Each structure stands twice: as structure tokens, then as C-alpha cells.
Amino acid sequence: xxxxxxxxxxxxxxxxxxxxxxxxxxxxxxxxxxxxxxxxxxxxxxxxxxxxxxxxxxxxxxxxxxxxxxxxxxxxxxxxxxxxxxxxxxxxxxxxxxxxxxxxxxxxxxxxxxxxxxxxxxxxxxxxxxxxxxxxxxxxxxxxxxxxxxxxxxxxxxxxxxxxxxxxxxxxxxxxxxxxxxxxxxxxxxxxxxxxxxxxxxxxxxxxxxxxxxxxxxxxxxxxxxxxxxxxxxxxxxxxxxxxxxxxxxxxxxxxxxxxxxxxxxxxxxxxxxxxxxxxxxxxxxxxxxxxxxxxxxxxxxxxxxxxxxxxxxxxxxxxxxxxxxxxxxxxxx
Amino acid sequence: xxxxxxxxxxxxxxxxxxxxxxxxxxxxxxxxxxxxxxxxxxxxxxxxxxxxxxxxxxxxxxxxxxxxxxxxxxxxxxxxxxxxxxxxxxxxxxxxxxxxxxxxxxxxxxxxxxxxxxxxxxxxxxxxxxxxxxxxxxxxxxxxxxxxxxxxxxxxxxxxxxxxxxxxxxxxxxxxxxxxxxxxxxxxxxxxxxxxxxxxxxxxxxxxxxxxxxxxxxxxxxxxxxxxxxxxxxxxxxxxxxxxxxxxxxxxxxxxxxxxxxxxxxxxxxxxxxxxxxxxxxxxxxxxxxxxxxxxxxxxxxxxxxxxxxxxxxxxxxxxxxxxxxxxxxxxxxxxxxxxxxxxxxxxxxxxxxxxxxxxxxxxxxxxxxxxxxxxxxxxxxxxxxxxxxxxxxxxxxxxxxxxxxxxxxxxxxxxxxxxxxxxxxxxxxxxxxxxxxxxxxxxxxxxxxxxxxxxxxxxxxxxxxxxxxxxxxxxxxxxxxxxxxxxxxxxxxxxxxxxxx
Numbered sequence: 001x002x003x004x005x006x007x008x009x010x011x012x013x014x015x016x017x018x019x020x021x022x023x024x025x026x027x028x029x030x031x032x033x034x035x036x037x038x039x040x041x042x043x044x045x046x047x048x049x050x051x052x053x054x055x056x057x058x059x060x061x062x063x064x065x066x067x068x069x070x071x072x073x074x075x076x077x078x079x080x081x082x083x084x085x086x087x088x089x090x091x092x093x094x095x096x097x098x099x100x101x102x103x104x105x106x107x108x109x110x111x112x113x114x115x116x117x118x119x120x121x122x123x124x125x126x127x128x129x130x131x132x133x134x135x136x137x138x139x140x141x142x143x144x145x146x147x148x149x150x151x152x153x154x155x156x157x158x159x160x161x162x163x164x165x166x167x168x169x170x171x172x173x174x175x176x177x178x179x180x181x182x183x184x185x186x187x188x189x190x191x192x193x194x195x196x197x198x199x200x201x202x203x204x205x206x207x208x209x210x211x212x213x214x215x216x217x218x219x220x221x222x223x224x225x226x227x228x229x230x231x232x233x234x235x236x237x238x239x240x241x242x243x244x245x246x247x248x249x250x251x252x253x254x255x256x257x258x259x260x261x262x263x264x265x266x267x268x269x270x271x272x273x274x275x276x277x278x279x280x281x282x283x284x285x286x287x288x289x290x291x292x293x294x295x296x297x298x299x300x301x302x303x304x305x306x307x308x309x310x311x312x313x314x315x316x317x318x319x320x321x322x323x324x325x326x327x328x329x330x331x332x333x334x
Numbered sequence: 335x336x337x338x339x340x341x342x343x344x345x346x347x348x349x350x351x352x353x354x355x356x357x358x359x360x361x362x363x364x365x366x367x368x369x370x371x372x373x374x375x376x377x378x379x380x381x382x383x384x385x386x387x388x389x390x391x392x393x394x395x396x397x398x399x400x401x402x403x404x405x406x407x408x409x410x411x412x413x414x415x416x417x418x419x420x421x422x423x424x425x426x427x428x429x430x431x432x433x434x435x436x437x438x439x440x441x442x443x444x445x446x447x448x449x450x451x452x453x454x455x456x457x458x459x460x461x462x463x464x465x466x467x468x469x470x471x472x473x474x475x476x477x478x479x480x481x482x483x484x485x486x487x488x489x490x491x492x493x494x495x496x497x498x499x500x501x502x503x504x505x506x507x508x509x510x511x512x513x514x515x516x517x518x519x520x521x522x523x524x525x526x527x528x529x530x531x532x533x534x535x536x537x538x539x540x541x542x543x544x545x546x547x548x549x550x551x552x553x554x555x556x557x558x559x560x561x562x563x564x565x566x567x568x569x570x571x572x573x574x575x576x577x578x579x580x581x582x583x584x585x586x587x588x589x590x591x592x593x594x595x596x597x598x599x600x601x602x603x604x605x606x607x608x609x610x611x612x613x614x615x616x617x618x619x620x621x622x623x624x625x626x627x628x629x630x631x632x633x634x635x636x637x638x639x640x641x642x643x644x645x646x647x648x649x650x651x652x653x654x655x656x657x658x659x660x661x662x663x664x665x666x667x668x669x670x671x672x673x674x675x676x677x678x679x680x681x682x683x684x685x686x687x688x689x690x691x692x693x694x695x696x697x698x699x700x701x702x703x704x705x706x707x708x709x710x711x712x713x714x715x716x717x718x719x720x721x722x723x724x725x726x727x728x729x730x731x732x733x734x735x736x737x738x739x740x741x742x743x744x745x746x747x748x749x750x751x752x753x754x755x756x757x758x759x760x761x762x763x764x765x766x767x768x769x770x771x772x773x774x775x776x777x778x779x780x781x782x783x784x785x786x787x788x789x790x791x792x793x794x795x796x797x798x799x800x801x802x803x804x805x806x807x808x809x810x811x812x813x814x815x816x817x818x819x820x821x822x823x824x825x826x827x828x829x830x831x832x833x834x835x836x
Contacts, residue, residue: 197702197703198698198701198702198703199694199695199698199701199702199703200701201703202687202691202694202703203691203694205680205683206680206683206687206691209680209681209682209683210676210679210680210681210682212676212677213676213677213678213679213680214680214691215639215659216637216639216659216669216671216677216678217659217691217692217745218658218659218660218662218663218692219660219691220658220660276682277682
């Protein structure tokens with residue numbers, strides 16, 4: 001008897017529920033907004049649809065977006081990392097000094113990646129071994145890493161990069177498809193698989209929803225968080241390679257203030273700041289949305305300060321909406 | 335006897351939570367100068383009712399009447415204004431403040447200038463304390479007081495509000511024998527002042543010594559009420575459980591096998607000391623004691639949750655170092671925690687993901703999720719435990735407490751453990767699920783598992799265990815074989831009255 005009941009319920013439920021829950025999901029709302037902004041942009045500026053201008057726009061968000069992906073995991077496990085922009089700076093500095101002594105791309109990039117990964121590991125170790133809240137640790141390391149770059153660089157800029165280094169930030173892998181944008185897409189697919197399709201992803205959500213129960217279920221919560229912070233550090237160094245290559249130099253102010261942009265992408269993407277929920281698909285759509293808004297406003301010559309006002313207002317509106325949404329969904333459910 | 339009108343009555347009160355009817359059209363009357371005992375098993379809805387009375391929950395339906403007039407209690411503040419106060423098992427007071435400050439917190443007396451009138455408050459404190467004959471210094475800090483004395487402060491605080499309805503929610507659970515006597519005296523004085531008192535307790539001797547009336551709830555429903563003097567304990571019990579108590583425990587006789595785990599000199603710097611026991615295949619070992627006796631701490635250390643305990647744990651003749659739950663799980667030891675929602679389940683996850691969580695690596699050795707394998711594992715165990723849900727995709731938060739507990743047990747059975755530790759396995763779950771859990775424990779022992787059961791419910795532990803270890807203040811004080819079980823001896827060992835009795 002029970003067997004029959006169970007299986008029949010199952011199929012019925014999926015048929016009945018899948019449509020409305022998909023329609024009202026955060027991701028589809030974001031997607032609709034993105035499409036809307038896309039059309040507004042088309043109307044606002046005749047240059048918007050130009051392939052080169054679209055392609056250019058991707059360079060402005062790809063580096064940040066690459067960091068937003070691992071940062072989504074950090075926020076899902078109820079932590080935060082605001083030292084990301086400073087990790088870029090320190091990692092870029094390491095590359096700059098390496099470029100002073102060698103022309104080897106391998107050595108230059110490795111130096112950046114090692115430093116970035118170590119920065120992430122330091123954050124992770126302080127948080128998991130000493131049990132200091134992530135916000136406190138990363139506020140500290142944000143100043144620490146940035147401070148070190150100021151001391152090492154003073155007011156000089158390191159720009160002894162070899163010619164070939166410029167590919168990472170300026171090269172194209174196909175017509176109109178920059179290396180940066182292509183990398184972002186590949187990394188996004190990898191993170192989608194990691195978070196939604198692997199044991200690691202499931203544990204990430206388990207920790208985010210109930211760290212105690214996750215620990216009681218035999219999950220090594222500290223190690224898991226450490227790995228996530230190391231990933232953030234590593235992908236900061238990837239972003240650092242691209243940014244440094246695009247700018248052609250390292251200055252102590254490199255990527256200053258990026259952390260808030262990156263966190264905005266994650267939160268806008270529907271990752272709950274309280275942890276436990278959010279998807280990579282959402283983050284990717286949010287990245288495109290922010291990219292479109294930025295490039296649209298840029299094309300109609302909106303000044304930078306007004307742009308940040310608009311982004312801020314958009315974030316607040318969009319974050320206020322889930323509550324409204326939830327009510328709508330409940331109504332439909334009933 | 336003239337019929338007095340109740341000060342406070344509740345009529346047709348229901349409270350629904352997602353998936354659970356915590357209260358279903360219950361009623362309750364409280365009379366001036368009388369103590370009404372609210373009787374029911376864990377999960378009968380008593381605490382929910384208290385929360386409705388004190389404004390913490392809003393009832394889904396039903397009316398509340400104060401002095402015969404309908405009243406709306408939307409917030410805890412409303413409850414205070416209407417003279418309704420609750421005193422809980424663990425009173426919520428401020429450790430770092432003085433007795434006087436605790437009594438007047440939130441309604442300080444002020445001088446016309448707006449400054450606090452400490453003198454007046456001190457006098458009032460002395461007056462109130464002398465009224466209940468509680469000799470406490472007004473300026474003493476709360477953290478220096480015993481639990482019994484804290485209760486007195488809580489009651490004094492209630493009186494400072496001119497409380498007319500006083501709810502005592504298992505107030506004696508953590509009190510010593512002498513403190514209980516003092517407590518009765520205070521309750522008697524409240525009664526003489528004309529307060530209506532709701533008394534919630536599991537202990538029948540207490541109910542019979544101080545209550546005038548009783549009301550019985552079962553599984554969130556109103557069962558009946560009457561005068562204590564006119565009811566026998568047996569009737570009360572059968573109203574509570576809905577059946578005679580002897581049939582409640584489906585214990586099967588199992589041959590006890592080899593020693594499977596031995597714990598030697600298990601010590602913890604603050605929580606427990608010198609714990610030694612052996613556990614055999616097919617055996618149910620009970621741990622009885624008062625709340626705070628250190629039982630949960632022993633079990634959590636055994637499971638590796640806190641790893642500052644020292645001592646030897648020998649499983650199948652091999653000494654093991656258990657530093658984390660994952661070590662314990664590998665050794666075949668699993669733990670069903672008392673705090674089901676906080677520690678046992680990921681409420682937001684569907685049933686099948688909860689069941690597969692501890693063994694994802696075993697199920698998916700390559701690291702990629704395979705929903706079909708997970709689902710079939712969940713199907714096997716959720717069916718075996720008769721979890722009631724439309725399908726295993728249902729989120730655990732939508733299940734009733736009993737079914738949530740079944741999911742937790744299922745999760746651990748799926749790891750095929752050798753030893754299962756159940757910490758208060760039936761706390762707060764409905765009778766049906768309770769029986770299912772008990773039946774299941776028997777089934778497990780038949781299959782050669784060893785079970786450790788921590789329970790504070792005497793009938794349960796006496797009904798199910800083969801052996802009972804009694805703990806008090808972090809120490810093992812006594813051990814009883816099944817043949818020697820007697821409620822009196824267990825209780826006196828747990829409360830430390832052994833010496834006085836003999």
C-alpha cells in the first residue's frame with residue numbers, strides 16, 4: 001500500500017509544483033530584469049548593440065565576477081570575505097616584483113597565484129583554527145594585505161611586464177570573446193557543477209543551513225570552510241593576473257573598493273546573506289545584470305557617482321523583493 | 335461547593351504550525367486561590383499553551399477571557415499588564431544584576447525628576463520578599479544565588495507586577511528536595527493572596543500535594559478536567575497516555591552477546607568524572623538522572639563532539655581515539671541528539687538529503703551526487719521507520735516532531751552502526767511516534783546492535799532498558815539490573831536521597 005502511495009505522490013507533486021515554483025524563482029525574476037535592462041539599453045543608445053561595445057563591456061565585470069563565484073560559497077556557509085580586493089593587490093604586487101627579475105609568464109603567474117592562495121589560507125586558518133568571526137578576520141586582513149602593498153610599492157608603479165603578459169587581460173579567444181570573459185564562463189560552469197552536483201556542494205549547503213547538525217553528521221566543518229577560503233584566495237589571484245595584465249601595471253591602489261561590488265553581485269544573485277541558500281545560476285545572471293546596467297549608464301554618459309547611486313538603489317530594491325515574492329508565492333501555493 | 339468564576343479562561347484554543355497541530359481546540363479555566371495542574375506527556379501541548387497565555391504565540395483560533403471579558407494578548411508585555419506571569423524551569427533573569435534590579439527590570443520605580451528611585455525599590459523588594467518569606471538580600475547579585483533562590487526572585491518579580499495569574503512551568507525540575515518544600519510554601523502564600531495558579535509538572539507526588547484541580551491534555555487535545563481530590567493517580571495516567579501504561583513498552587527479550595564497547599575512566603575537566611561501563615550486543619543500557627547530571631555531556635564526548643575528555647574507549651577490543659563525530663561514525667558509533675532540530679537535522683533539506691548526509695562519500699565515491707542512489711537509500715530507511723510524508727522530497731521542517739525524529743534515526747541506521755546512542759529519543763514527540771521509536775529500539779537489539787538510551791522519563795527507561803546507570807552531578811552513582819528496577823530507587827539515586835532513605 002505504502003509503496004504505491006509514495007510513488008504516485010511523487011510524480012503528481014513534481015508535475016503540479018514545478019511550473020509555479022520555477023516561474024517565481026529568484027533566478028527567473030533576475031533574468032526578466034536583465035532582459036528588461038537589455039532592451040532599455042537598446043533604446044537608450046544606438047551604440048549599445050555594437051558587438052565591440054558589448055565585448056568591451058564584458059571586460060569590466062569579468063574579473064570581479066570570477067571572485068563572486070567562490071565568494072558565493074563563502075556566503076552560503078554563513079561567512080564573508082571582504083579582503084578580496086586587497087588579496088588582488090598583494091597578488092599583483094608579487095607578480096610585479098617577479099616581473100622585475102624574469103620574463104617567464106609561468107613564474108610571474110605562479111608568484112601571483114601562490115601569494116593569493118596563501119592569503120586565502122591565512123584568512124581560513126584564522127577563522128577556523130582560532131574561531132574568530134570571518135568579518136573580523138577579513139576586515140583585519142583587508143587592511144593588512146593592502147598595507148603591505150603600500151609599504152612595498154610606496155608611490156611607484158611596477159610595470160615591467162613582458163609583452164606576452166598582456167594576453168590575459170586584453171586577448172581574445174574568438175572574435176568578440178575576450179580571454180577574461182571566456183575564463184569567467186568556464187569557471188562559472190565549474191562552480192555550478194561543484195555547488196549543485198557534488199558531495200562538496202551538498203555539504204556546503206548543509207553547513208550553511210545548520211552548521212551544528214552538519215558537524216554532528218560527521219562533516220568536518222572547519223576543513224570545509226578552510227578549503228572555501230583558499231579557493232577565494234586562489235581566484236582572487238586569477239582575477240589579479242587578468243587585471244594587472246589589462247592595466248599593464250601594478251599600483252598600490254589596484255582594485256581599491258572592489259569588495260563591495262563583488263559582494264553586491266553575490267547578494268543580488270540571490271545568495272542569502274544569512275547563509276544556506278543561493279545558486280551559481282543566480283550569481284551569473286546578477287553579474288550580467290550589473291554589467292548591463294553599468295555599460296548602459298556608461299553609454300549615456302552618466303557620471304560614476306550617479307552610477308553608484310543607481311547600483312545601490314537597485315540592490316536595496318532587489319533585496320526587498322524576496323519578501324514580496326514570498327507572499328506572492330504563498331498566495332499561488334494556496 | 336459554590337462554583338467560583340474563573341479569573342482566566344481559554345476557550346477553543348488551537349495553534350497550528352506547518353505540519354503540526356500543536357493545540358487543537360483546547361480549554362482551560364483558572365480559579366482565584368486555586369492551583370490547577372496541567373497534566374500531559376511531553377508533546378501534549380503544555381508549553382505551547384503557556385506561550386499562548388503569555389503572548390509569545392498567537393493562537394490560530396480561540397478566545398481568551400480575563401474576568402469573563404474577552405482579552406487579546408498580543409505580546410508578552412500585554413500579558414504583564416493583565417497580570418499574567420510565567421515562571422519557567424530555567425528562569426529568564428539577569429545574572430549580572432542584583433535581586434532588586436531583577437525584580438524591577440522593565441518597570442523601574444522613578445522619582446518625579448525622572449531618576450530611578452532605588453530607595454523605594456529596595457523597600458518594595460524587602461516587602462515583597464518578606465511577603466513570600468524569602469530571606470534574600472536585595473543587593474545580592476543573581477549569579478550568587480541557587481536555582482531555588484532564583485525561583486523566589488522570579489516569583490517576587492511576578493508579585494511586583496501584581497500578578498493575578500501565575501504559571502509555574504515545571505518549576506521544581508532543577509530544585510533540591512528542601513528547596514521544593516520551600517517552594518510549596520511560597521505557592522501556598524500566592525494562593526492565599528487570591529492568585530490563580532497554573533502548575534505544570536510531570537511529578538504526580540507534587541501534583542497531589544499542591545494542586546486543587548487538574549486539566550489533562552493529550553497530543554494537543556483537551557481530554558478532561560476535575561478536582562484532584564476526586565481522581566486517582568491511575569485514572570490520571572490513563573487519561574494522559576490514553577491507554578494503560580503496562581502495554582506501552584514493546585520490549586523483546588534478546589540474548590545479550592559479547593561486549594562491544596568498553597569505556598574506562600572517562601573524565602572531563604568540568605562535566606563528568608570516572609565514567610566506566612561496558613555495553614554488549616543486543617543490550618539497551620539506560621542512563622538516568624536529573625537534567626544537568628552530565629549524561630548528555632558523556633554521550634557527546636563519546637561521539638567526539640567535544641574532545642577534551644580523557645579516558646579509554648575500547649570498541650571490539652581496539653582502543654580508539656575519537657576526536658570528532660566523523661571518527662565516531664567510522665567506529666560505528668552514532669548519536670541521535672536531544673536537540674533534534676538544532677543538532678540532528680538540516681530542516682531546510684528534504685528527507686532524502688538528510689538521510690544521505692553522513693555518508694555522501696560512501697554513496698558517491700567519485701564526489702558527484704547521484705540522486706537516485708540517495709533516494710533509494712532514504713526510501714529503504716524512511717519506509718522501515720514508517721516516516722509519514724507525501725514523499726522523501728518533502729522538507730524535514732514540514733514534518734511533525736515525531737517524524738523528524740524518525741528521519742534522524744533513519745539517517746544513522748543507514749550508516750549501519752554498531753552502537754546507537756539515543757539522547758531523550760522521545761522528548762516532545764507524539765504518542766504514536768513514541769511507540770514506533772520504542773518498537774524500533776527493540777528491533778535494533780534483535781539485530782545485534784547495542785543501544786545506549788539517555789532518558790529522564792522513568793516509565794520509558796524502566797520499560798526499555800536492560801540495565802540502568804544513574805548519574806548525579808557528573809558521577810555514576812548507581813547501577814541497576816532489569817530485575818532490580820524500582821522507580822523509588824532510581825529517583826532517590828538520581829536526586830541523592832539514597833542515604834536519607836536507608
